[in-house]
Amino acid sequence: MDQDFYDEGIGTSKVKFAIIIIVVIGLFVAFYFAKKTFSFAINGDMTIELGSALNKDVTNYVSNKIIDVDEYSINLDEVPVDENGNVSSLGEYEYDVTYKNIKKTGKITIVDTTPPVVDVEPLTVGLNENYEAKDFLVTCDDKSSPCTANYASSDDGELSNTEGTYDVKLVISDYVGNETEATTKLTVQDGYSLANTKVNDLKISYTDPIYDGWDETMVLSYTQAFNPDDEDNYRYQYFYNLIESDISQYLPSKYSGRKIVESNIMTVYNRYGYIIGFAIRAKLDDGDYVYLENN
Numbered sequence: 174m175d176q177d178f179y180d181e182g183i184g185t186s187k188v189k190f191a192i193i194i195i196v197v198i199g200l201f202v203a204f205y206f207a208k209k210t211f212s213f214a215i216n217g218d219m220t221i222e223l224g225s226a227l228n229k230d231v232t233n234y235v236s237n238k239i240i241d242v243d244e245y246s247i248n249l250d251e252v253p254v255d256e257n258g259n260v261s262s263l264g265e266y267e268y269d270v271t272y273k274n275i276k277k278t279g280k281i282t283i284v285d286t287t288p289p290v291v292d293v294e295p296l297t298v299g300l301n302e303n304y305e306a307k308d309f310l311v312t313c314d315d316k317s318s319p320c321t322a323n324y325a326s327s328d329d330g331e332l333s334n335t336e337g338t339y340d341v342k343l344v345i346s347d348y349v350g351n352e353t354e355a356t357t358k359l360t361v362q363d364g365y366s367l368a369n370t371k372v373n374d375l376k377i378s379y380t381d382p383i384y385d386g387w388d389e390t391m392v393l394s395y396t397q398a399f400n401p402d403d404e405d406n407y408r409y410q411y412f413y414n415l416i417e418s419d420i421s422q423y424l425p426s427k428y429s430g431r432k433i434v435e436s437n438i439m440t441v442y443n444r445y446g447y448i449i450g451f452a453i454r455a456k457l458d459d460g461d462y463v464y465l466e467n468n
Contacts, residue, residue: 213237213245213272215279223263223285224316227254234270234279246271252281257385263317263349288353289315291345294444295358298333299365306330306343308367309357311444312379317348319381325354333361371445372397378444384437384454390464391441391450392423398447401440412451415467420453423465432458436465 214236221227231247232239239245248269253262260283269278292311298304306322306329313320324330325342332339338360346352375398377389393415399406415423421433435456443449453465 213239213270213275213277215270215277218280218282220282220284221260222287223261223283224259224287226258227252227260231270234268235272244273249281252283285317285347285349285351287316288351289313289320289345289347291320291353291355293343293355293357295360296341296367297360297362297365297370298367300333300336300361300363302333302365302367304330304333304359304367308445309341309343309355309359310345313345313347315347315351317351319348321346329359332359336361336363371443371447372399374398374443374445374447375449376443377449378442380439380441380452382437382439384439384462386462387439387452387454387464390466391452392420392465392467394441394450395448398443398445398449401442401446401448408448416453420455420465423453423467424455425463425466428457428463434458 216234216236219234227249229247229249231245232242234247235245248271251266252260252268253264253266255261263283263285266281266283267278268281269276271277291313293309294311296304296309306324310320310322313322322343322345325344329339329341332341338358341357341359343355343357344352345355375395380387393412395408399408416438420436421431424431424433433455437454439452439454440448441450441452455463455465457463
């Protein structure tokens, strides 16, 4: 009987010990996973291409497994974006991810590695008339404007002394140095005037800056284009006088009486880079954007 009592006591002790071990292990495991979840990790430094959409999903910035996603928040206020939510300026910017009461900071670097998308056209000049590489360039679609056009060979810039048609190879680069090449033709023709062509071409080629939704409405258009480098040109003064007035008078009739809270000037160019007019994008008090007109 004493032996049975002894065995029962030993058995009870073993059960108690086993329970203690299980509890300790359980606490350790719980602590480990709690700590692992609490000490979250972010992706750190990230690179985004200029003009691409900014991902605002916090899971894109956290590297550990997320279970309780509602406990996470992200602050991307420092990252510049346009009205469409696309990153809009090169540089390095911080972002913050917060989980419960812990905040961690990472860095977003906005880069531009995309070559310009260009459109070039053949050019005609007069005999011995000066011309530039940019005269061949019709459009240059690039986030890091302005674009710069150069000759692949300097000899291509000195072909106007003899009549004929010549192949010309161009190298077009953006502000950060991305390059693309294009080949076109130069025709030299006695009696032709490129200078006259530049001022008489009133066809819209591009604007600076570029805004989505522009319907080609200009608040001021000219009967002749002019070189933007001619800062003393009297045509500039026409525009200065206009913008110094009450520009709300140029709102389309259906918006008459509305309040303008912000305005943006767009310079409109022909294919030769000459100014043919100006547009103004106005933001109204309800957030709508309209383009001013001067009928």
